[in-house]
Amino acid sequence: MLRSAFLLLLTAGALIRPAAAQVYSATDPLAHTFSIVARDPLTGDLAVAVQSHWFSVGTAVSWGEAGVGVVATQSFTNKSFGMRGLALLKSGKTAQQALTELLATDEGRDVRQVSILDAKGNVATHTGKKCVDMAGHQVGAQFSVQANMMLNATVWPAMAKAYEQNMKLPLAERVLAALDAAQAAGGDVRGRQSAALLVVRGKASAAPWDDRLIDLRVDDNEAPLTELARLLRLHRAYEHMNAGDLAVEKNDMPAAIREYEAAEKMFPQNLEMQYWHAITLANKQQLPAALALLGPIFRQEPNWRTLTGRLPKVGLLTISPAELNQILSLK
Template identity: 85%
Template sequence: MFLKRSLVALAVLLLGLAQVAAAQVYSTTDPLAHTFSIVARDPATGDMAVAVQSHWFSVGTSVSWGEAGVGVVATQSFTNKSFGLRGLALLKSGKSAQQALDELLANDEGRDVRQVAILDNQGRVAVHTGKKCVDMAGHIAGKEFSVQANMMLNDKVWPAMAKAYEQNASLPLAERVLAALDAAQAAGGDIRGRQSAALLVVRGKATEGPWADRLVDLRVDDNAAPLTELRRLLKLHRAYEHMNAGDLAVEKNDMPKAIQEYQAAEKMFPNNLEMKYWHAITLANKQQVPAALALLRPIFKEEPNWRILTERLPKVGLLTVSDAELKQILSLK
């Protein structure tokens, strides 16, 4: 009887130890983000990017981390989300990418199931693929970039990413890392399929505040083709950059430049009524009412609520036409 009780006690103890070990590797706050990702630095601008796709919901909230003037981190596989903020803090304290990674892994009981890549503001890269990451898993560290993947359909995925990134050096950084993600998917991608993706680009040097230092910050949390949607969002982001440049040109009273920027945005998304609308309002405010009327007529016809909004703009100074001109605008058929 004593032996039986001892064996039961031992079994309970071993089970408890196993549960503790498992808790050190995985918890409900650390998602199983098996995935492929890239961290990279643009040598011309110093800007840094981290991009990722996975068959996991909202992968961008757990894998990708970055801070202007500091670096970027991708933490995946059995994800330790704390590696994101802790890794950036170590870089900010003066550690190199490799020193930061070494310190993160030193006290991590789950290091064998982690996959982590860190890139610092000098372009130095450190990457780790734990020996117990689910096959196929691996990484390639190149000049100022690293690609890493786990639970892939085959072992061609991360080499395809590295090749695509290196061959697209002429592209802006955001488009260049997306090319690497597209190559990963084309080579086989995640063995489970696709669900979410994210793209973050931060400045190489911090400016007046973090609100100005995230150049691109896009996420697709749940989509059958997340990379296709992410590329659409990036294109929309670029279009609104043209809109912002147009607004800046108006402030400087450079109307030819403003019109050029607005038209560039509208060419990218010709069905976007808002882009056309604010273009028209700008023209009206610059005493180009006939040109504004030509743009506003089809907008009002397609969506009457824009006419209602236009009536409200003079009160807050966003439309500065005369009463007669406002009446002309509002009476468009």
């Protein structure tokens, strides 16, 4: 990052213009980046996704709250825009009203880039006139794409096109398609380092701890979008695992097996998925099938055998002592 050079220039500038110190803060991230905020018109879910050549960009740029909205604050980032923007939406203001109020009191508005999307799909976006070229944004139907310090000016139009062309995909995969298009079009002039994806419910539920549907971050990686896509696939696989567990609770073994197999198909080398599938089979008196799965698992990682011996005590493995011994004796 060019942080040292920036700070030297800003220190020199401060001798001439003291007020500039309020615009450029050494404690705020210089998150020059590209991002998207979007609302799914079918589900109402809200998403914000971002990639940057900056460490842990998701801790600075992306903000969201179920039933309220999402915010992307970037360039010379004013992190307070995230929480304050959501608070303004929650108070009843529209996305544009919230953005206008935030910018009105910000001396650094010319170097800010921010986009706010409310739960109704209204979006407001600002690109300051002093954001580093190439910089710009494009607003579409219930979404906005924004970018600064890009290699060229084709980045954000490419994002918008990719998002609109992938409307059949789930929201999370759709916004990742937009990020991929940005990178393919040139992306950040400095390269890439981190990425993040946040999806929240369009309507808050009675269980707010479940309202953040997806929250994935890649803090430092040579190919952050590739890693973010892998994490999203892993998230989807564990959704199948959870569905399998629910089917077991309902004693619907065919459905449980379908869900477990779907998860394992997505990540065939994941021992966690294979293991709990096997334990479920054992609990449902399908010991031969369980043994066939557990043998290779134990050979690859012996600690799973140790864990198995502890499960009966807490009721997670309900088999006879003889059957347990048969499992633990696997070679």
